[in-house]
Amino acid sequence: MERSQLEDLVAANRILAEHGVIDAYGHVSLRSPDNPQRFFLARAIAPETVQIEDILEYDLDARPVEAKGDSVSERFIHSEIYRARPDVMSVVHNHSPSVVPFSVTGVKMRALFHMASFIGDGLPNFEIRKVKKGSDLLVRSPELGKALAKTLGKAPASLMRGHGSVTVGENIQRSVGRSVYLEMSAIMQMQSLMLSKKITWFDAAEVKASAPVQDYKRAWPLWREKALAQAKADRK
Amino acid sequence: MERSQLEDLVAANRILAEHGVIDAYGHVSLRSPDNPQRFFLARAIAPETVQIEDILEYDLDARPVEAKGDSVSERFIHSEIYRARPDVMSVVHNHSPSVVPFSVTGVKMRALFHMASFIGDGLPNFEIRKVKKGSDLLVRSPELGKALAKTLGKAPASLMRGHGSVTVGENIQRSVGRSVYLEMSAIMQMQSLMLSKKITWFDAAEVKASAPVQDYKRAWPLWREKALAQAKADRK
Amino acid sequence: MERSQLEDLVAANRILAEHGVIDAYGHVSLRSPDNPQRFFLARAIAPETVQIEDILEYDLDARPVEAKGDSVSERFIHSEIYRARPDVMSVVHNHSPSVVPFSVTGVKMRALFHMASFIGDGLPNFEIRKVKKGSDLLVRSPELGKALAKTLGKAPASLMRGHGSVTVGENIQRSVGRSVYLEMSAIMQMQSLMLSKKITWFDAAEVKASAPVQDYKRAWPLWREKALAQAKADRK
Amino acid sequence: MERSQLEDLVAANRILAEHGVIDAYGHVSLRSPDNPQRFFLARAIAPETVQIEDILEYDLDARPVEAKGDSVSERFIHSEIYRARPDVMSVVHNHSPSVVPFSVTGVKMRALFHMASFIGDGLPNFEIRKVKKGSDLLVRSPELGKALAKTLGKAPASLMRGHGSVTVGENIQRSVGRSVYLEMSAIMQMQSLMLSKKITWFDAAEVKASAPVQDYKRAWPLWREKALAQAKADRK
Numbered sequence: 001m002e003r004s005q006l007e008d009l010v011a012a013n014r015i016l017a018e019h020g021v022i023d024a025y026g027h028v029s030l031r032s033p034d035n036p037q038r039f040f041l042a043r044a045i046a047p048e049t050v051q052i053e054d055i056l057e058y059d060l061d062a063r064p065v066e067a068k069g070d071s072v073s074e075r076f077i078h079s080e081i082y083r084a085r086p087d088v089m090s091v092v093h094n095h096s097p098s099v100v101p102f103s104v105t106g107v108k109m110r111a112l113f114h115m116a117s118f119i120g121d122g123l124p125n126f127e128i129r130k131v132k133k134g135s136d137l138l139v140r141s142p143e144l145g146k147a148l149a150k151t152l153g154k155a156p157a158s159l160m161r162g163h164g165s166v167t168v169g170e171n172i173q174r175s176v177g178r179s180v181y182l183e184m185s186a187i188m189q190m191q192s193l194m195l196s197k198k199i200t201w202f203d204a205a206e207v208k209a210s211a212p213v214q215d216y217k218r219a220w221p222l223w224r225e226k227a228l229a230q231a232k233a234d235r236k
Numbered sequence: 237m238e239r240s241q242l243e244d245l246v247a248a249n250r251i252l253a254e255h256g257v258i259d260a261y262g263h264v265s266l267r268s269p270d271n272p273q274r275f276f277l278a279r280a281i282a283p284e285t286v287q288i289e290d291i292l293e294y295d296l297d298a299r300p301v302e303a304k305g306d307s308v309s310e311r312f313i314h315s316e317i318y319r320a321r322p323d324v325m326s327v328v329h330n331h332s333p334s335v336v337p338f339s340v341t342g343v344k345m346r347a348l349f350h351m352a353s354f355i356g357d358g359l360p361n362f363e364i365r366k367v368k369k370g371s372d373l374l375v376r377s378p379e380l381g382k383a384l385a386k387t388l389g390k391a392p393a394s395l396m397r398g399h400g401s402v403t404v405g406e407n408i409q410r411s412v413g414r415s416v417y418l419e420m421s422a423i424m425q426m427q428s429l430m431l432s433k434k435i436t437w438f439d440a441a442e443v444k445a446s447a448p449v450q451d452y453k454r455a456w457p458l459w460r461e462k463a464l465a466q467a468k469a470d471r472k
Numbered sequence: 473m474e475r476s477q478l479e480d481l482v483a484a485n486r487i488l489a490e491h492g493v494i495d496a497y498g499h500v501s502l503r504s505p506d507n508p509q510r511f512f513l514a515r516a517i518a519p520e521t522v523q524i525e526d527i528l529e530y531d532l533d534a535r536p537v538e539a540k541g542d543s544v545s546e547r548f549i550h551s552e553i554y555r556a557r558p559d560v561m562s563v564v565h566n567h568s569p570s571v572v573p574f575s576v577t578g579v580k581m582r583a584l585f586h587m588a589s590f591i592g593d594g595l596p597n598f599e600i601r602k603v604k605k606g607s608d609l610l611v612r613s614p615e616l617g618k619a620l621a622k623t624l625g626k627a628p629a630s631l632m633r634g635h636g637s638v639t640v641g642e643n644i645q646r647s648v649g650r651s652v653y654l655e656m657s658a659i660m661q662m663q664s665l666m667l668s669k670k671i672t673w674f675d676a677a678e679v680k681a682s683a684p685v686q687d688y689k690r691a692w693p694l695w696r697e698k699a700l701a702q703a704k705a706d707r708k
Numbered sequence: 709m710e711r712s713q714l715e716d717l718v719a720a721n722r723i724l725a726e727h728g729v730i731d732a733y734g735h736v737s738l739r740s741p742d743n744p745q746r747f748f749l750a751r752a753i754a755p756e757t758v759q760i761e762d763i764l765e766y767d768l769d770a771r772p773v774e775a776k777g778d779s780v781s782e783r784f785i786h787s788e789i790y791r792a793r794p795d796v797m798s799v800v801h802n803h804s805p806s807v808v809p810f811s812v813t814g815v816k817m818r819a820l821f822h823m824a825s826f827i828g829d830g831l832p833n834f835e836i837r838k839v840k841k842g843s844d845l846l847v848r849s850p851e852l853g854k855a856l857a858k859t860l861g862k863a864p865a866s867l868m869r870g871h872g873s874v875t876v877g878e879n880i881q882r883s884v885g886r887s888v889y890l891e892m893s894a895i896m897q898m899q900s901l902m903l904s905k906k907i908t909w910f911d912a913a914e915v916k917a918s919a920p921v922q923d924y925k926r927a928w929p930l931w932r933e934k935a936l937a938q939a940k941a942d943r944k
Contacts, residue, residue, distance in 0.1 A: 024455035025351070046458035095351065100424045104348045105432035112812045114845040114871050115733070115803065127436075134441030136449050137350040161436060163350045188808045190427055191898055196813035200835075200869060205842025213844050219732035222754035260691035261587070282694035331587065336660045340584045341668035363672075370677025372685050373586040397672060399586045426663055496927035497823070518930035567823065572896050576820045577904035599908075606913025608921050609822040633908060635822045662899055 001034055006052050007228060009040055012176050014227035016094060017048035021179045026094040026164075029078040030172055032057070033089075039082055043069035051231060061142070074138055076145030077166060084149040088168040090175035095164035098186035103159040109182075109189060111202035116185035117210035118156045118178055121201070125159040126151040137163045157182060176223075177216025237270055242288050243464060245276055248412045250463035252330060253284035257415045260284075262330040262400075265314040266408055268293070269325075275318055279305035287467060297378070310374055312381030313402060320385040324404045326411035331400040334422035339395040345418075345425060347438035352421035353446035354392045354414055357437070361395040362387040373399045393418060412459075413452025473506055478524050479700060481512055484648045486699035488566060489520035493651045498566040498636075501550040502644055504529070505561075511554055515541035523703060533614070546610055548617030549638060556621040560640045562647035567636040570658035575631040581654075581661060583674035588657035589682035590628045590650055593673070597631040598623040598638075609635045629654060648695075649688025709742055714760050715936060717748055720884045722935035724802060725756035729887045734802040734872075737786040738880055740765070741797075747790055751777035759939060769850070782846055784853030785874060792857040796876045798883035803872035806894035811867040817890075817897060819910035824893035825918035826864045826886055829909070833867040834859040845871045865890060884931075885924025 009030045016022040024046040032038035037060050042050045057065040062079035064071055078091045102109050103125055111119040128135050131147040137160075139148055148166065152158040157167040157178055167182060169175035192199050202210070245266045252258040260282040268274035273296050278286045293301040298315035300307055314327045338345050339361055347355040364371050367383040373396075375384055384402065388394040393403040393414055403418060405411035428435050438446070481502045488494040496518040504510035509532050514522045529537040534551035536543055550563045574581050575597055583591040600607050603619040609632075611620055620638065624630040629639040629650055639654060641647035664671050674682070717738045724730040732754040740746040745768050750758045765773040770787035772779055786799045810817050811833055819827040836843050839855040845868075847856055856874065860866040865875040865886055875890060877883035900907050910918070 023351075024458055044454060046455060049458055095349075097420060097424060098427065100349055101427040101431055104424075104436045105428050105434065106436070107431045112870055113803075113808055115731075117845075129439075129442075134439070134445050136445040137353075137442065138449065162348055162438060162442075184805060188805060188812075190431065191806065191809040192813050194430060194902060195809055195815045195898065198813065200812045200814075202870060203837075203842070206837075206845065209842050209844040213846065218752060219754060222732055222757055259587075260694055280690060282690060285694055331585075333656060333660060334663065336585055337663040337667055340660075340672045341664050341670065342672070343667045365675075365678075370675070370681050372681040373589075373678065374685065398584055398674060426667065430666060495823075496930055516926060518927060521930055567821075569892060569896060570899065572821055573899040573903055576896075576908045577900050577906065578908070579903045601911075601914075606911070606917050608917040609825075609914065610921065634820055634910060634914075662903065666902060 001032055001040070003052075005030065005033065006040065006055055008172050008224065009042070009055055010050055010052055010231055011224040011227035012090075012092075012172050013042060013047035013050040014230060015176055015223045016092065016179060017046075018227065019180045019183070021096050021183050022047050022094045026092070027072050027074070027078075028092045028172070028176065029090065031082055031089045036082075036086065038065070039078055041072060041075060041078055044072045049234070051235070062145075073140045076142050077139045077148060080142065080145030080149040081152060081166070081168060084146070085152070085154075085168065087170055090169050090172040092167045092175045092179045093164065094167075094179055096179065096183045096186070098183050098190065099159060099165045100162070101190065102186060103161045103163070103165070107193075109159070109186060111185070111207055112192060112199060113181070113185045113188050114210060115214070116178070116181040117202050117207050117214060119182070119185060120207045121204070123157050123159055124151045124153060124155055125161055127161045128163075173216045173220045177219060237268055237276070239288075241266065241269065242276065242291055244408050244460065245278070245291055246286055246288055246467055247460040247463035248326075248328075248408050249278055249283035249286040250466060251412055251459045252328065252415060253282075254463065255416050255419070257332050257419050258283050258330045262328070263308050263310070263314075264328045264408070264412065265326065267318055267325045272318075272322065274301070275314055277308060277311060277314055280308045285470070287471070298381075309376045312378050313375045313384060316378065316381030316385040317388060317402070317404060320382075321388070321390075321404065323406055326405050326408040328403045328411045328415045329400065330403075330415050332415065332419045332422070334419050334426065335395060335401045336398070337426065338422060339397045339399070339401070343429075345395070345422060347421075347443055348428060348435060349417070349421045349424050350446060351450070352414070352417040353438050353443050353450060355418070355421060356443045357440070359393050359395055360387045360389060360391055361397055363397045364399075409452045409456045413455065473504055473512070475524075477502065477505065478512065478527055480644050480696065481514070481527055482522055482524055482703055483696040483699035484562075484564075484644050485514060485519035485522040486702060487648055487695045488564065488651060489518075490699065491652050491655070493568050493655050494519050494566045498564070499544050499546070499550075500564045500644070500648065501562065503554055503561045508554075508558065510537070511550055513544060513547060513550055516544045521706070523707070534617075545612045548614050549611045549620060552614065552617030552621040553624060553638070553640060556618075557624070557626075557640065559642055562641050562644040564639045564647045564651045565636065566639075566651050568651065568655045568658070570655050570662065571631060571637045572634065573662065574658060575633045575635070575637070579665075581631070581658060583657075583679055584664060584671060585653070585657045585660050586682060587686070588650070588653040589674050589679050589686060591654070591657060592679045593676070595629050595631055596623045596625060596627055597633055599633045600635075645688045645692045649691060709740055709748070711760075713738065713741065714748065714763055716880050716932065717750070717763055718758055718760050718939055719932040719935035720798075720800075720880050721750055721755035721758040722938060723884055723931045724800065724887055725754075726935065727888045727891070729804050729891050730755050730802045734800070735780050735782070735786075736800045736880070736884065737798065739790050739797045744790075744794065746773070747786055749780060749783060749786055752780045757942070759943070770853075781848045784850050785847045785856060788850065788853030788857040789860060789874070789876060792854075793860070793862075793876065795878055798877050798880040800875045800883045800887045801872065802875075802887050804887065804891045804894070806891050806898065807867060807873045808870065809898065810894060811869045811871070811873070815901075817867070817894060819893070819915055820900060820907060821889070821893045821896050822918060823922070824886075824889040825910050825915050825922060827890070827893060828915045829912070831865050831867055832859045832861060832863055833869055835869045836871075881924045881928045885927060
């Protein structure tokens with residue numbers, strides 16, 4: 001694992017906080033490029049304060065390789081998605097505020113904005129009650145993690161009822177970019193539904209055509225540079 | 237009373253202002269850990285400017301122990317809640333903007349987001365008119381404070397019609413955290429109601445299971461550190 | 473006119489910009505305490521850049537006493553309100569964004585939040601078409617200023633259809649504070665109307681009781697100090 | 709081309725980002741005052757980071773005069789509008805968030821706010837599907853650019869379905885100012901439609917009368933100065 005990749009992960013934590021997508025309780029991880037059975041995730045601190053030394057390595061049972069500080073209780077979101085989805089290299093869990101209303105109403109999010117066309121004709125919604133009644137809604141066990149991964153299936157993201165959402169990607173730019181634009185698309189969809197019942201959604205061909213170009217590659221260097229400059233400033 | 241606890245209170249004032257939950261007119265107090273008949277509350281200045289020397293000590297009749305500057309006219313909110321609720325160690329009064337629409341329409345706030353599950357199946361709403369007709373809506377007397385405390389009952393928060401709300405907790409993290417997430421949950425509920433009439437609310441078992449983990453302990457150190465750094469910078 | 477009063481006016485320009493109530497095109501004035509036939513208003517620059525030397529003195533025909541830079545084309549809003557309303561010592565004209573929807577729909581703004589109880593049971597709405605058809609909506613003549621002042625009548629504020637609003641006060645704290653809280657109340661009213669058709673408005677006795685305490689005196693020193701610190705920093 | 713004009717373009721990139729009108733993917737161009745067959749556009753980087761050396765010159769086939777870095781893939785928006793509209797000196801393409809809901813619902817934007825009266829009685833909406841089925845919605849070819857220019861016609865702006873919008877002007881102040889106030893007017897129109905079905909729109913005479921004064925000349929120096937100060941600070 002190169003230092004620049006750990007820096008990507010530090011940046012990702014701060015980018016998501018800066019965009020208002022995660023509060024003190026979100027998290028983002030990166031699968032190890034050296035060992036697909038391992039992933040990196042910051043210890044249980046607020047994402048906007050993460051530094052490189054706060055990042056821990058985990059195995060796919062969500063056990064820290066080395067004990068260095070408290071682990072995030074919901075780390076099973078990450079371990080079980082990595083186990084179930086070999087294509088996924090990065091996972092974000094957030095409390096993206098405008099996505100929650102869709103999760104509790106069952107109104108389907110659909111692609112209507114080209115920066116979030118990955119939504120396609122809908123995203124799954126994880127109803128934790130189907131697996132565990134009377135829970136605190138947190139995904140704090142391997143079983144709940146597996147159930148979430150199953151709901152996610154092959155999708156790029158899943159809502160989590162009354163809680164937030166999870167976005168994944170074959171690299172960190174996509175998992176982060178998808179979180180940023182999922183929030184934005186949720187606002188646009190609420191506004192569109194208020195204006196009219198007749199909405200022009202992306203059709204299947206448009207969704208497919210958009211996938212290769214929707215890589216957030218132009219935003220990433222800007223976001224990353226700002227975030228790492230802040231991380232450096234915070235050390236002083 | 238230790239200095240670090242007074243610093244908690246300084247931080248709480250600034251955290252609430254930073255999150256847009258209180259304008260120049262909100263206030264937050266802390267019951268004395270040494271004497272349950274006393275509480276601490278800043279003098280009548282804008283919360284985002286509070287320093288440690290602005291904090292006054294009061295008895296449960298809302299009389300300052302030592303005269304040092306103007307007292308907040310609504311200090312009876314605090315004194316009467318402390319009197320009625322021995323379990324409460326901290327009280328926040330705010331003008332949380334998105335909560336006001338619920339207070340004037342009688343639409344019940346209900347738990348739909350796990351960070352604000354304390355809302356449960358509803359919060360009381362203080363209608364000052366039932367106690368005093370033709371008032372300025374301010375709780376500026378022991379009688380009005382007692383009436384508010386009675387409306388609050390055993391709840392973690394109460395709306396105040398056309399005015400704002402009050403949140404309480406067995407520590408300052410909870411009273412502050414509840415104010416922050418009550419505002420956020422109010423926005424989510426308005427949006428959800430716009431999307432659909434059918435909402436999946438938290439059920440009683442989920443509300444109960446969420447209570448122990450909903451302590452805002454991960455957010456607090458971040459919030460506190462930032463707030464006190466600002467307080468220090470403001471002295472220069 | 474004392475220097476501290478001119479500083480009040482500098483601060484007012486910047487406070488309104490900081491609160492998002494005025495964009496580059498709003499303005500705020502102060503009647504001369506020495507001569508009721510005169511008022512002070514900044515030259516035609518963006519309010520957030522105003523310094524003490526940008527302030528010009530005008531007579532009630534909106535003629536600058538000394539020529540020092542371009543005058544605001546809508547200065548007749550101020551001159552004609554001062555002429556018609558001897559009780560008014562300060563006038564704000566803004567494009568307060570959330571007030572505009574009320575101005576174009578004719579939905580009456582009403583008091584529902586105690587920080588904006590001055591709204592009472594409604595505010596007048598200036599329809600420029602009744603005075604001048606096919607206008608650019610700007611109040612750029614004595615005639616239009618007189619018509620606006622007539623619409624305002626004895627009210628603390630008037631909407632201006634498709635344009636913005638004007639708020640007045642017997643001091644600058646009130647004209648400014650009313651602009652800040654009029655915007656906030658407009659948002660709350662839109663949200664309340666979305667939640668329910670049945671709203672508990674302030675009754676007449678509550679409006680009356682609120683007037684003396686609603687002076688924004690606790691907010692003002694905070695706002696003023698911040699604004700003047702920024703004005704000083706901008707000189708460097 | 710004078711340096712101050714290139715600085716206008718640097719400022720325009722940053723002003724639009726600062727106002728939240730363009731994310732990392734918007735762009736703004738300026739036709740060469742020396743040669744109407746040429747225009748200037750920054751290379752493919754995030755607008756808020758643009759410096760004078762990032763600006764490239766293009767001909768009306770969207771070919772860079774000198775190869776200096778990656779070109780924006782959607783540069784054909786600019787080239788084809790300049791070809792079709794000799795009166796246009798500046799073009800902005802953005803993902804203005806509140807405009808997208810109008811683009812996907814077909815609800816017509818109409819002038820209701822005097823700062824955005826240029827909207828008149830409606831703006832065209834570019835439906836890319838009519839030209840290319842199954843696209844990624846990006847205007848990445850001369851053909852798509854021509855189709856967009858045709859939809860735009862003689863209008864000051866056009867929506868782009870599921871994507872954003874384009875605004876044009878006979879100078880850069882207008883193309884930029886129109887983007888800023890189009891976003892604001894979209895929010896006002898959504899709110900107005902929520903309040904009432906009966907809206908007082910600008911009539912034709914008011915639209916016509918507003919055109920000459922709606923030049924954003926008072927906002928521009930403020931915006932430009934701030935933006936260039938930031939550009940300078942960013943070099944350090």
